[in-house]
Amino acid sequence: MALTRKMLKAMGIEEEKIDQIVEAHTETVEALKNEREELKQKASDFEKVQKELDELKSAAQSGEDWKGKFEKLSAEVESGKKQSAAAEAYKKLLKDSGVDARRIDTVMRADKDVISGLELDKNGGIVGADKLSEKIKSEWADFIAKDIELKTAPDTPPEQIKTKMSKAEIMKIKDTSERQKAIAENPEAFGYSAI
Numbered sequence: 001m002a003l004t005r006k007m008l009k010a011m012g013i014e015e016e017k018i019d020q021i022v023e024a025h026t027e028t029v030e031a032l033k034n035e036r037e038e039l040k041q042k043a044s045d046f047e048k049v050q051k052e053l054d055e056l057k058s059a060a061q062s063g064e065d066w067k068g069k070f071e072k073l074s075a076e077v078e079s080g081k082k083q084s085a086a087a088e089a090y091k092k093l094l095k096d097s098g099v100d101a102r103r104i105d106t107v108m109r110a111d112k113d114v115i116s117g118l119e120l121d122k123n124g125g126i127v128g129a130d131k132l133s134e135k136i137k138s139e140w141a142d143f144i145a146k147d148i149e150l151k152t153a154p155d156t157p158p159e160q161i162k163t164k165m166s167k168a169e170i171m172k173i174k175d176t177s178e179r180q181k182a183i184a185e186n187p188e189a190f191g192y193s194a195i
Contacts, residue, residue: 086118089126097136103143107136165189 167189173179
């Protein structure tokens with residue numbers, strides 16, 4: 001049977017006390033609901049842990065080869081280290097071959113197969129680096145910067161550029177007609193546009 005206001009009034013309880021009883025009852029019910037949800041979550045977590053435990057027991061009983069798994073993972077880690085070292089060595093070779101620094105990552109993405117097939121010596125250098133460098137220079141010639149000879153001075157000097165006068169320079173001119181001529185030639189100095 002649910003606790004209702006109607007039931008409490010029938011028992012002869014005052015209105016003020018009914019509000020207090022209902023409020024206390026609501027708090028109790030909410031606390032119980034929260035506790036129930038927490039227990040449901042714990043039960044769910046327990047089921048997951050129990051499942052993992054059962055899998056481990058099953059694996060132990062079937063004699064699963066943990067040492068083999070460890071060795072396989074170790075080999076994968078070593079392979080990853082070798083690939084990383086090969087990628088770094090190839091990147092250095094690209095730079096040494098003259099490939100533009102902004103293009104190295106592009107070449108690296110395109111040459112993944114080349115990188116995976118690289119053999120490194122004990123010092124971390126690429127075996128056959130000279131041949132590979134020549135191949136890079138021919139295949140990626142568009143990405144290699146060319147030396148351009150720059151002249152130190154132009155063949156013909158540019159025409160003398162007429163310098164504009166500033167407002168302060170124009171205002172220093174004493175002769176009125178000369179000053180007006182300078183103002184007309186340099187209207188930008190006074191905030192006007194040339195016509």
